[in-house]
Amino acid sequence: MSRTIVALALLIGGVLPAAADPVSIGAGIAAIAGFLSAPIIGTITVGGILASVAISVGISLVASLLMPKPSGQGALGNSFGDGGINAPEVRYTERQSIPNKRVILGEAFVGGALFFEQVKAPYLYLGLLLNHGEIDSVQKIFIGANQLSFSAISEGAALTPLGVADQPSYSTRLQVSLGYGGAAQTIDPILAADFSSLASTFRQRGIARAVFRYHYGADQTEFIELWGQVSRPNAYLLVRGVVVYDPRDPTQDLDDESTWAWSNNASLVQAYYLTRDWGGRIATDKIDWDKVAEAADYDDELVGCADGTFIKRFTIDGVATLNQKPFDVMTALLTANRGQVLSSRGMTWVSSSKPRTPVAAIYDSILAGGIEYRAAKPKRDLVNKLQVRFVASEQDYQTVDGPILDRTDLQADDGEVLTATLDLPFTLDHRRAQRLQKAFLDTSRLGRTITCKVDIAWLAVCAEDPIGNAVTFASDLFSQANGTYLVQSLAFADNFSTIELALTEYDSSIESDWNPSTDEQAFTLADLDVS
DSSP: OOEEEEOOOOOTTSSSOGGGOOSSHHHHHHHHHGGGGOSOOOOOEETTEETTOHHHHTOOHHHHHTSOOTTOOSTTSOOBSOTTTTOGGGGSOBOOSSOOOEEEESEEEEOOEEEEEEEETTEEEEEEEEEEBOOSEEEEEEETTEEOOOSOOOSSSEEOOOOOTTSOOHHHHEEEEEEOOOTTOOOOHHHHHHOTTSOTTOSOTTEEEEEEEEEOOSSHHHHHHHHOSSSSOOEEEEEEOOEEOOTTOTTOBTTBGGGOEEOOBHHHHHHHHHTSTTTTOOOGGGBOHHHHHHHHHHHHSEEEOTTSOEEESOBOOEEEETTSOHHHHHHHHHTTTTOEEEEETTEEEEEOOOOOOOOOEEOGGGEEEEEEEEOSOOGGGOOSEEEEEEEEGGGTTEEEEEEEEEOHHHHHHHTSOOEEEEEEEEEESHHHHHHHHHHHHHHHTOOOEEEEEEETTHHHHOSSOOTTSEEEEOOSTTGGGOEEEEEEEEEEETTTTEEEEEEEEOOTHHHHOOOHHHHSOOOOOOOOOOO
């Protein structure tokens, strides 16, 4: 029997397979982490899958994202990844009796769910629910493709657009008011002024909202000029969404969300999602915030682009809805920085793709038996031509197909073209998407795995907790397996006298192997088809 400490990659085909999703991510992690302090020794199961089966735990993020699905819908023949997460339709205005709750992570271009719709000639009133919970701010407001101008955009008061040359007269035909969803939010000022029958308790406390008062115009011609050829006007807002905890900021208190700040840092957003009741359901005191801070530092680093500018390494921007499976949402979030969710010794954390330096070596003298070794990945799991999809802010935050990474050298080695599509539903900017695309493809070519037992004394020589870290395998007996590996799971065995390890091949140079002048492909978005 074994007592297993698991590094969760939260991946399709891993210890939490898509076919056996728990109620939440936290349920899966808790089912494992809860055993770490238990006095019994046994085999841990999650969703009916034995967590002690080391190779199944060791399936990588790349393997799961690039694994062909039966429905094959990609531009190159297969579609992989998000399964509708942050799809354009979740951002549009909708009319439903019970709309799905939306959460804006990072920054997003959104409409909302209607909570108020009323005609009082000559006005149409529309109230939109923007976000489940408080948001940081609204950055921009659009009517169709026209961006409105204001002296300032703030909550709590009726706002009138400024007159702008070459735009319709929004300054005389439109009023907007915003509520960011705070605990002190009161009834909307426009609705309060024009609908005296509404009670003061009609305030959508805890939900960010926007209310629009549209004037129909003097006639049909003016209506079309103002609002377009539509049955009702379409408004969109660029919103900075939820605030998140940043352990690097000494002014923030983990137990007081009013001190938190907005960020689209990938690791901070992932950690936020893990701690939500509607997300990972992991208590904040069970998160290793020091390790989250390390991952966030890496995500915040600036990376050069071919045009000489710099952008943050990894960000998350988009919308999640609470009817989506937390497992699916978290898997999609992890694509933004090729990250992992790791759990060890009762603590959980997110880890970005920062290159790992080996923390220990495995020699023949420390081995406690033979090894199970896989020398390569089966051809069905290989990729040598990769399409990438990302979210383009230049095209109203639509999902678009980016450049194709066509590795003719690998195709010659493989003897055929092996295509796949990588979805990056929370990644903006084709340059960031291209960096991820290359790293995903290169990592997908690493196929060696090892399962072995080592003497428990090996833990004493590890510079850090081996879970999620790299180790060197250096054996004279099994020299063909020598190299650098990532520790995917660690299990006590043989009455705690040995440690069973599941290792997957790792190359730290993949993350830094990017030269924008040669690797970044020129890319121009096609014009939107509005016919």
